[in-house]
Amino acid sequence: MSCCERHGAAGPVAVDPALAGLRIRPERLLGRLEQLAAIGRTDEGACCRLALTDEDKAGRDLLVSWMRELGLEVRVDRIGNVFGLRRGTEDLSPVMSGSHIDTVRTGGRFDGNLGVIGALEAIETLNDAGVRTRRPLVVGVFTNEEGARFAPDMMGSLVYVGGLPLKEALDTVGIDGKRVGDELARIGYAGDAGLGLYRPHAFVELHIEQGPVLDIEGVRIGAVESLQGISWQEVTITGQSNHAGTTPMRLRHDAGYCAAAIGTKLREIARELGGDQVCTMGLVKLHPNLINVIAARATVTVDIRNTDEATLREAERRFAAFLEELAAAEGVKIETRRLARFEPVQFDDGIAHLVEHHAGRLGLSCRRMTSGAGHDAQMLARICPTAMIFVPSIGGISHNPAEDTRPEDLAAGTDVLLHTLLELAS
Amino acid sequence: MSCCERHGAAGPVAVDPALAGLRIRPERLLGRLEQLAAIGRTDEGACCRLALTDEDKAGRDLLVSWMRELGLEVRVDRIGNVFGLRRGTEDLSPVMSGSHIDTVRTGGRFDGNLGVIGALEAIETLNDAGVRTRRPLVVGVFTNEEGARFAPDMMGSLVYVGGLPLKEALDTVGIDGKRVGDELARIGYAGDAGLGLYRPHAFVELHIEQGPVLDIEGVRIGAVESLQGISWQEVTITGQSNHAGTTPMRLRHDAGYCAAAIGTKLREIARELGGDQVCTMGLVKLHPNLINVIAARATVTVDIRNTDEATLREAERRFAAFLEELAAAEGVKIETRRLARFEPVQFDDGIAHLVEHHAGRLGLSCRRMTSGAGHDAQMLARICPTAMIFVPSIGGISHNPAEDTRPEDLAAGTDVLLHTLLELAS
Numbered sequence: 018m019s020c021c022e023r024h025g026a027a028g029p030v031a032v033d034p035a036l037a038g039l040r041i042r043p044e045r046l047l048g049r050l051e052q053l054a055a056i057g058r059t060d061e062g063a064c065c066r067l068a069l070t071d072e073d074k075a076g077r078d079l080l081v082s083w084m085r086e087l088g089l090e091v092r093v094d095r096i097g098n099v100f101g102l103r104r105g106t107e108d109l110s111p112v113m114s115g116s117h118i119d120t121v122r123t124g125g126r127f128d129g130n131l132g133v134i135g136a137l138e139a140i141e142t143l144n145d146a147g148v149r150t151r152r153p154l155v156v157g158v159f160t161n162e163e164g165a166r167f168a169p170d171m172m173g174s175l176v177y178v179g180g181l182p183l184k185e186a187l188d189t190v191g192i193d194g195k196r197v198g199d200e201l202a203r204i205g206y207a208g209d210a211g212l213g214l215y216r217p218h219a220f221v222e223l224h225i226e227q228g229p230v231l232d233i234e235g236v237r238i239g240a241v242e243s244l245q246g247i248s249w250q251e252v253t254i255t256g257q258s259n260h261a262g263t264t265p266m267r268l269r270h271d272a273g274y275c276a277a278a279i280g281t282k283l284r285e286i287a288r289e290l291g292g293d294q295v296c297t298m299g300l301v302k303l304h305p306n307l308i309n310v311i312a313a314r315a316t317v318t319v320d321i322r323n324t325d326e327a328t329l330r331e332a333e334r335r336f337a338a339f340l341e342e343l344a345a346a347e348g349v350k351i352e353t354r355r356l357a358r359f360e361p362v363q364f365d366d367g368i369a370h371l372v373e374h375h376a377g378r379l380g381l382s383c384r385r386m387t388s389g390a391g392h393d394a395q396m397l398a399r400i401c402p403t404a405m406i407f408v409p410s411i412g413g414i415s416h417n418p419a420e421d422t423r424p425e426d427l428a429a430g431t432d433v434l435l436h437t438l439l440e441l442a443s
Numbered sequence: 444m445s446c447c448e449r450h451g452a453a454g455p456v457a458v459d460p461a462l463a464g465l466r467i468r469p470e471r472l473l474g475r476l477e478q479l480a481a482i483g484r485t486d487e488g489a490c491c492r493l494a495l496t497d498e499d500k501a502g503r504d505l506l507v508s509w510m511r512e513l514g515l516e517v518r519v520d521r522i523g524n525v526f527g528l529r530r531g532t533e534d535l536s537p538v539m540s541g542s543h544i545d546t547v548r549t550g551g552r553f554d555g556n557l558g559v560i561g562a563l564e565a566i567e568t569l570n571d572a573g574v575r576t577r578r579p580l581v582v583g584v585f586t587n588e589e590g591a592r593f594a595p596d597m598m599g600s601l602v603y604v605g606g607l608p609l610k611e612a613l614d615t616v617g618i619d620g621k622r623v624g625d626e627l628a629r630i631g632y633a634g635d636a637g638l639g640l641y642r643p644h645a646f647v648e649l650h651i652e653q654g655p656v657l658d659i660e661g662v663r664i665g666a667v668e669s670l671q672g673i674s675w676q677e678v679t680i681t682g683q684s685n686h687a688g689t690t691p692m693r694l695r696h697d698a699g700y701c702a703a704a705i706g707t708k709l710r711e712i713a714r715e716l717g718g719d720q721v722c723t724m725g726l727v728k729l730h731p732n733l734i735n736v737i738a739a740r741a742t743v744t745v746d747i748r749n750t751d752e753a754t755l756r757e758a759e760r761r762f763a764a765f766l767e768e769l770a771a772a773e774g775v776k777i778e779t780r781r782l783a784r785f786e787p788v789q790f791d792d793g794i795a796h797l798v799e800h801h802a803g804r805l806g807l808s809c810r811r812m813t814s815g816a817g818h819d820a821q822m823l824a825r826i827c828p829t830a831m832i833f834v835p836s837i838g839g840i841s842h843n844p845a846e847d848t849r850p851e852d853l854a855a856g857t858d859v860l861l862h863t864l865l866e867l868a869s
Contacts, residue, residue, distance in 0.1 A: 249735075258842055265655075276727065281706075303727050310547055416737075417684040
């Protein structure tokens with residue numbers, strides 16, 4: 018059920034003429050994005066704020082100070098999600114918007130940050146205009162969306178909606194051997210608010226596309242109606258280290274070769290299944306990792322995604338069958354560990370329709386689309402009507418210092434967010 | 444020209460009956476091997492004495508103390524090679540024996556160490572028996588044979604024979620960013636002896652096989668008459684990092700995929716060329732090396748070896764052609780850097796014959812063979828008649844904590860070394 022259907026408003030909704038002309042202030046939006054991007058900036062110009070690091074703490078502190086300046090009531094829950102509440106004229110379930118501010122090691126300025134700062138900007142615009150909404154508005158900042166330090170990704174929102182027990186999340190050990198619970202306490206964000214603190218009436222997340230579709234087609238707004246399914250595995254191969262010169266090929270148990278074979282097999286699976294199927298081996302670690310030693314051990318990560326659950330399962334099936342063949346052929350032990358598995362998600366058609374409607378009303382080209390990336394919105398979709406707003410990524414570049422979005426697109430997406438929230442909260 | 448031919452002794456040589464019964468003392472040999480193996484021992488039971496580290500220094504110090512106890516004159520040259528001289532009855536060019544004591548990160552107890560300690564044991568046996576040889580005997584310990592920290596491997600012996608300028612070797616930067624010259628000075632082994640200090644009459648190196656041939660065939664001594672050619676390259680791939688979920692396969696420039704494709708191509712080249720051809724990708728480094736990011740950069744090492752120079756060149760040609768195709772197909776930049784290139788080596792037939800002869804006389808089974816690994820002996824072969832003596836590696840395991848050789852084979856090889864040196868120095 019869409020939230021529009023719930024309110025009996027299936028078609029375009031009439032906008033209060035007094036509010037139809039409301040616009041966010043682009044320079045304020047861009048200024049906050051720059052201030053946040055300066056925290057964790059690398060020599061290459063990337064943003065490196067891995068979850069629960071000192072940089073993440075500095076970013077959170079800045080956000081909390083902004084929330085307080087805007088008069089929001091700030092609460093932190095037990096997995097470190099941060100919420101800023103703006104009360105409505107009635108004590109109803111709130112309309113929530115937000116995203117995350119943790120990044121990958123080579124993150125850009127807008128991934129996640131835009132969704133949080135865009136929601137703050139929408140609220141400040143309402144504050145400036147003296148507009149009170151009927152429903153409360155909540156800005157949510159979710160812990161560890163990227164999963165670059167702690168798996169699974171989207172951890173904060175997953176715990177929030179009850180999809181992962183809190184204890185299990187807190188006990189997760191990261192790539193540097195640190196525990197989520199300890200790191201949350203260390204940076205001062207092990208809050209006391211209960212999980213699922215607010216049960217939203219609706220959730221809307223503004224985000225950069227992180228793919229090339231809008232940029233290539235010259236479309237300014239994506240009304241995101243669905244999201245790819247994600248399958249993450251870690252594969253560990255145990256072979257036998259030996260001398261690279263004296264060990265005949267037929268006698269090898271080469272974990273490094275197996276890692277390579279996995280990388281090429283993933284490409285083959287993606288080609289065979291075609292369509293939207295994507296497969297990536299993003300991480301490889303060999304041991305002892307020396308030029309003249311056949312690797313004894315290899316660890317690789319496997320990222321498989323598809324918008325169709327049946328095809329995603331077929332990709333997983335082919336990959337698992339390949340691992341069995343490979344282990345037998347090379348005489349190695351291969352173990353897999355599931356790091357994350359999410360089925361494709363259908364968002365709320367009514368909210369996607371609202372996004373399209375307001376984009377059109379603001380004179381912005383818009384298309385319905387699927388998200389290739391995982392987002393906190395997919396978790397929130399389990400407990401409330403949800404959709405996303407995408408703005409173009411130049412060249413489709415993401416998780417890269419060269420990630421960029423035109424300022425006018427950042428502002429346009431935030432205007433669409435403002436009016437979508439305004440309508441949902443009316 | 445073999446040194447036996449040089450002396451007009453092409454066939455088996457008569458052994459002084461008084462010396463024919465001379466034997467080394469196995470418990471003393473094994474005791475020294477254990478003492479040296481204790482330096483740099485890892486939790487896994489491996490030996491980790493990467494060249495010019497503190498562990499390497501400790502091993503060198505122990506060897507020098509043993510040389511002094513045996514009355515040898517110790518000299519260190521400018522690339523850190525250590526020599527112990529035992530004078531002969533005449534001032535002739537010396538017979539040299541030795542090897543290296545640096546190891547890979549997961550080295551065994553005998554690789555290199557046996558050749559150095561075996562030569563010391565042969566000399567102590569002569570000392571005990573009061574035997575003076577006509578020619579001087581020199582024990583050589585060569586710097587950085589493994590190349591696991593600094594490329595190229597066999598650096599000390601290569602510089603010694605004039606195959607690499609001293610300055611270039613000293614300026615070599617290792618995997619940890621340290622410079623050979625600085626590390627030599629730091630550990631106190633930047634000696635002042637000139638390069639090529641001794642011009643040997645002959646060189647003999649005792650070594651474990653590091654391959655399975657002797658062990659599988661149950662043969663106790665290998666008379667090594669030739670050595671594989673070695674081609675080492677570092678390959679760097681520059682692609683574009685991007686989001687693993689949102690970037691369609693056709694738009695990727697994936698350095699991680701290219702690393703994988705190189706690993707599988709190497710296996711294919713080895714299979715196509717067959718015979719003794721071996722190819723190994725022992726090292727892989729991806730950047731940023733994260734599960735959900737397409738790798739922007741990859742560095743891999745490529746180790747290709749063959750006993751036949753023409754086939755080795757064909758393997759290199761096929762690999763280079765593949766890199767060109769791959770760079771074009773994936774839209775990445777691929778750069779290669781030559782780390783080492785040695786042609787196959789023919790050893791001295793006369794010395795190999797002496798090894799066979801003495802093995803037979805001592806009642807030890809023996810076969811002529813090729814070395815699959817690189818050894819300092821291949822460098823010495825450029826300036827004097829040279830051959831090697833191999834003893835079996837159990838299971839052919841090498842560069843691995845499980846490397847092992849039976850004590851009776853260690854002793855047998857050292858007895859053959861003793862009598863080969865004795866005859867060459869007569």
